[in-house]
Amino acid sequence: MGVKNLAATKGDGELIESPPVRKIDSSEKEKNKHQRRFKILLFILPLGLFLSLTLSVMLGPVTIDMVTVWKIVLSNIPYIGDGVTAYWSTAQQNIIWELRFPRALLGGIVGAGLAIAGVGIQALVRNSLADPYILGVSSGASVGATLVILFGALQFFGQYALSIAAFLGAFLSVVFVYTFARVGGQISTIRLLLAGIAISMILGAVTNVIVLSAPEEEGIRSAMYWMMGSLAGANWTVLPIPATAVVLVFAFLLYQSRTLNLILMGEDTAATLGINVDAFRKLLIVVTSLLTGVLVAVSGAIGFVGLMIPHMIRLLVGSDHKRVLPISALFGAVFMIWADIVARLVVAPEELPIGVVTALCGGPFFIWLLRRSSYSFGGR
Amino acid sequence: MLQVKNISFSVPEKQILHDISFSMDQGKFIGIIGPNGSGKSTMLKIIYRYLKQSSGQVMLYENDMEQMTRKKIAQEMAVVSQETPVLFDFTVKDLVMMGRTPYKQWLAQDSKEDFAIVEESMKLADVLYLKDRTLGQLSGGEKKRVMLARALAQQANILILDEPTNHLDIEHQLQLMDLVKELPITIIAALHDLNLAASYCDELLLMDEGNLHMKGTPEQVLTEETIKQVFHVQAGISKNPFTQKLHLFFYAENVGRSEDK
Numbered sequence: 001m002g003v004k005n006l007a008a009t010k011g012d013g014e015l016i017e018s019p020p021v022r023k024i025d026s027s028e029k030e031k032n033k034h035q036r037r038f039k040i041l042l043f044i045l046p047l048g049l050f051l052s053l054t055l056s057v058m059l060g061p062v063t064i065d066m067v068t069v070w071k072i073v074l075s076n077i078p079y080i081g082d083g084v085t086a087y088w089s090t091a092q093q094n095i096i097w098e099l100r101f102p103r104a105l106l107g108g109i110v111g112a113g114l115a116i117a118g119v120g121i122q123a124l125v126r127n128s129l130a131d132p133y134i135l136g137v138s139s140g141a142s143v144g145a146t147l148v149i150l151f152g153a154l155q156f157f158g159q160y161a162l163s164i165a166a167f168l169g170a171f172l173s174v175v176f177v178y179t180f181a182r183v184g185g186q187i188s189t190i191r192l193l194l195a196g197i198a199i200s201m202i203l204g205a206v207t208n209v210i211v212l213s214a215p216e217e218e219g220i221r222s223a224m225y226w227m228m229g230s231l232a233g234a235n236w237t238v239l240p241i242p243a244t245a246v247v248l249v250f251a252f253l254l255y256q257s258r259t260l261n262l263i264l265m266g267e268d269t270a271a272t273l274g275i276n277v278d279a280f281r282k283l284l285i286v287v288t289s290l291l292t293g294v295l296v297a298v299s300g301a302i303g304f305v306g307l308m309i310p311h312m313i314r315l316l317v318g319s320d321h322k323r324v325l326p327i328s329a330l331f332g333a334v335f336m337i338w339a340d341i342v343a344r345l346v347v348a349p350e351e352l353p354i355g356v357v358t359a360l361c362g363g364p365f366f367i368w369l370l371r372r373s374s375y376s377f378g379g380r
Numbered sequence: 381m382l383q384v385k386n387i388s389f390s391v392p393e394k395q396i397l398h399d400i401s402f403s404m405d406q407g408k409f410i411g412i413i414g415p416n417g418s419g420k421s422t423m424l425k426i427i428y429r430y431l432k433q434s435s436g437q438v439m440l441y442e443n444d445m446e447q448m449t450r451k452k453i454a455q456e457m458a459v460v461s462q463e464t465p466v467l468f469d470f471t472v473k474d475l476v477m478m479g480r481t482p483y484k485q486w487l488a489q490d491s492k493e494d495f496a497i498v499e500e501s502m503k504l505a506d507v508l509y510l511k512d513r514t515l516g517q518l519s520g521g522e523k524k525r526v527m528l529a530r531a532l533a534q535q536a537n538i539l540i541l542d543e544p545t546n547h548l549d550i551e552h553q554l555q556l557m558d559l560v561k562e563l564p565i566t567i568i569a570a571l572h573d574l575n576l577a578a579s580y581c582d583e584l585l586l587m588d589e590g591n592l593h594m595k596g597t598p599e600q601v602l603t604e605e606t607i608k609q610v611f612h613v614q615a616g617i618s619k620n621p622f623t624q625k626l627h628l629f630f631y632a633e634n635v636g637r638s639e640d641k
Contacts, residue, residue, distance in 0.1 A: 261470070262478060268461045269527075271430050273534070274454030274482040319469050 034318035038327065041317065045330035049108065052337040056104040057096060059341060061349060064092060072096045103234035104337055106242070107354075110231070110299045111336025112329040113246040113291055115313075118306030119321065119328050120253055120288040123260045124281060125189050131307035132292040135196040135285070138301035139203035140173025141166040141293065142227050145300070146207050149223045150214040162226075163238075163297040170293035173199050178285060187281055228353030229302030231340050242294050249291040250329055256280070257321035264319070304358045305332060308366050315369065335362070381406045381566065382427070382538065387436035389422055396422050399436070400592045402585060406537075409560070409567045411577040413601075414587035415611055420570040421462070423587065424542050427568065428459045440538075454482035458531035459540045460524070469514040472526050476502055476511075479533030498533050504559060505529035520547035528556065532563075541569040545576060578602055579625035586610060598626050 057069050068088055075084040076097050086093075117132035125134065133139070144165035147153040154161040177199050181192040207227075214220050253260065259280055262270040267277045292306075309332045310324065317323040339357040346352060382404050389397040397419050404410050412420045425431040427438055429445055438445045440456060458479070479501065480494045502508040505528045515523060524547055531539060539560060545553040553573075557580045560567050571577040577584060578598040586594040586601050588610045594601050607615040607628070616629040 258481060258484065261474075262481060264470075265475075265478065266461075266463045268425075268430055268459070268463050271450065272428055272454060272457070272459035272461070273478060274449075274451035276450055314469065318471070318474075320474060 034316075034320075034323065038317040038323045041327050041330075045327065045334060048334050049330060049337075052334050052341075053104050053108065056107070056337050056341050057100045059345060060095070060100060062092075062095060064096060068092065069096055073101060098235065102236050102239060103231050103340065105239060106234040106298065107231050107336045107340040108333035109239070109242050109246050110295050110302065111305060111332035111334070111339075113242060113249070113295045113332070114302065114306040114336075115309040115328040115332025116246070116250055116253060116325055117288045117292045117295070119310045119324055120249075120260070120284055121306070122310055123264055123321070124284045124288065125193055126264060126266075127189070127193065128311065129307075130193070131303075132288065132295075133200075133301060133303075133306070134193065135177045135289055136173035136199040136203060137170040137289060137292045138296055138303075139200040139207065140169035140171070141296040141301060142169065142207045143173075143203050143210065144169030145226050146210045146223045149226060150210060150219045162233075166300075167293050167297040169203075170289070170296055173203055174285070174289040174293070186278055187285070192285075225353055226300045227355075229300035229355035229358075230343075230351070230353055231299055232351065233298065238298050242298050245291050245294045246329075249287055250325065252287055253321070254325050257325060260321040261319070300353075300355070302336075302355045302358055304355070304362050305336060308362050309335065312366070312369065381441055382568075383437075383439040384423075384427070385437045385439065387423075387426060387433045387438065389419075389426060389431065390434045395590060397426070397433075397590045401436075402592060402595055404566065404568070404583070406566055407564060408582045409580055410569070410583045410585065411581035411598075412568065412570045412585045412587060413572075413574060413577050414593070417589075418587040418610075419590045420587055421542055424459075424540055424568065424570055428457055428540050429453060451482050454534065454536075456536055457538045457540060458534035458536035460527045460531045460542065460544055462542045462546070469516065471512050471514055472502070472507055472518075472529075473498065473511040475515065475526055476507075476529045476533050479530040482534060497535065498529075501529045501532035504532055506555065506559075521549060521552050524548060525552070525556065528559075536565070538566045538568065539563065541567065543570055543572060545571070545573060574602060574607075574628050575620075575626075578628065579620065579623055602626055602628060 054066055054069060057073075058064055058066060071084050072088060072093055073096065075081040075086060114132055118130075121130045121132050121134060122128060124130075144153075144167070145162055148162045148165045154165050157164050177192065177195045178187070180195040180199075181187050183191065211220055211223055214223070259270075259275055262273055262275050263277060263280065265273075270277045309328050313324050313328045313331060317327055336354075336358075339354050339361065342361065343352040343354045343357045346357075384400060384402050387397055387400045388395065400423065412423060414420050422431065426433050429438075429450070440448070440453075445453060476498045477490060477494065480490065480497065483494075499508070502511055505525045507522065507525050507529050510518060510522060510526070515526065518526065524544065528541075528544070541560065544556055544560070548556060553576065557576060560569075561580050569581075571581075581598060584594075584596065584598055584601040585592060586606065593610055594606060602615075602617065604615050604617060607613065607630075612633070613630050614633055616631075618627045618629065619625070620627040
């Protein structure tokens with residue numbers, strides 16, 4: 001095609017001189033910015049996690065020094081513990097091992113879990129406003145939890161009644177949302193989001209009715225407390241299920257990080273690159289909902305973390321899920337441990353619900369990020 | 381190499397495609413033309429197996445495509461669709477690298493060879509200078525060329541383009557068409573611009589209301605008669621003096637009539 005080589009005849013229009021085009025700077029430094037930050041964060045965050053965990057266990061009405069904290073922890077681990085001589089009181093042992101340490105661990109697990117559930121959900125619905133509760137998980141769980149707290153439902157499960165009821169509520173609401181979003185065997189993103197919002201509203205109303213018809217004032221207070229999220233219920237028997245869920249879902253998502261990247265490109269494109277989009281999205285709904293349900297069952301609906309942390313991490317290390325997932329998990333854990341420290345200390349001896357802290361501390365920081373960065377938050 | 385056999389496609393209460401059959405040979409540049417809503421995109425989507433036909437078969441190298449895995453299809457067929465992703469901040473280089481996905485085992489890292497192919501594809505599509513920018517910072521035309529680079533990185537035998545020249549200025553329209561014309565693979569493109577179709581395609585499929593109206597060389601398909609019949613406008617057929625390809629002039633029916641008087 002010789003089209004481009006032909007001499008153009010000069011027209012009568014006035015030619016306006018344009019300024020020279022600025023050359024695009026693509027230095028080596030810029031190129032590896034995200035990769036470099038990823039490596040730094042992958043080194044720093046585990047350290048930060050260790051320090052946060054230590055501090056969280058040290059601080060409280062009774063402050064205990066760092067060396068004692070770790071000696072108590074080590075002394076409780078089989079085999080290693082035999083070599084540690086106990087010089088602390090039983091009270092100290094109880095505070096550290098039975099109360100603060102499991103609580104700090106639960107904070108880390110829930111923070112990490114909510115962060116990766118947020119990453120997964122945002123990829124699933126291709127919408128940056130999505131959080132892990134968008135499919136009705138938290139409102140479903142609230143119905144179950146308020147029934148247990150206020151009316152003593154499911155008493156035959158004993159101390160697990162609350163968690164089981166919350167998980168069942170979460171599970172049922174996701175099943176509803178999923179059913180309503182299915183048209184002709186396919187899940188449409190916008191239907192999924194709207195069904196989630198509708199179900200959340202309905203269940204929110206149900207929760208309000210339950211709370212309003214509560215027989216006693218005291219129960220209302222605990223129900224409110226639960227809905228804003230709290231780690232106060234932490235003990236060693238609570239930990240294994242959420243910990244397992246977080247580890248399994250993290251492994252699954254990391255394993256599928258290439259696919260997660262591709263479904264952000266659109267269904268058409270992902271399909272033409274060899275992905276079975278529909279099957280993968282269904283699997284993703286099940287996996288993220290189960291994880292979120294488990295987390296809500298043990299800690300209540302802690303807001304904001306699952307929405308905010310994925311964005312903050314994308315800002316730092318780019319959108320590639322291979323980098324976003326590990327850093328989100330680590331940062332989510334650190335953030336939640338600190339939120340719990342604040343929740344416990346700021347109005348001691350009372351406690352703030354941790355959801356209040358994540359919103360009050362995380363919110364302004366997030367707005368500051370919104371204002372200053374060039375990150376697009378998944379929009380244009 | 382690719383055979384479309386008796387394809388029909390319906391959505392509730394409407395039949396979009398009526399019993400379409402054709403075949404295409406290796407290395408040809410095939411254009412699908414037709415008015416809005418004539419079923420061009422739907423036809424392409426069925427070929428690249430995004431939509432499932434109501435009846436009929438698409439055969440690739442004598443194999444029924446429904447029996448092939450998506451991964452295998454993705455190695456044979458690359459697509460530049462009309463959708464452009466807007467989500468999140470992937471760099472151009474990352475996006476083009478996604479074209480290597482069909483060749484990846486689950487946890488496989490990107491190899492030296494992948495990087496070389498990605499670099500070469502970006503060079504071909506003229507987006508190498510954009511490689512570290514994010515998609516959000518690019519113009520519509522640049523985005524389109526990035527998507528083309530991604531499809532090239534797929535190293536498929538068939539390249540499917542759905543309205544590839546939308547949003548492109550005239551220089552980049554010709555540049556893109558020249559580029560794909562030079563590729564030694566089969567090209568199937570839905571095109572709106574009949575002059576582009578006339579100058580680049582070896583063969584044209586003219587679609588009208590879900591039917592395959594005509595198939596043949598541009599000279600056979602683009603006649604005053606068929607254009608009036610399918611597009612409802614008058615056309616003058618001439619030759620581009622520089623390329624010696626067909627060139628069409630269009631005017632609305634009533635314009636022609638008033639001049640006749």
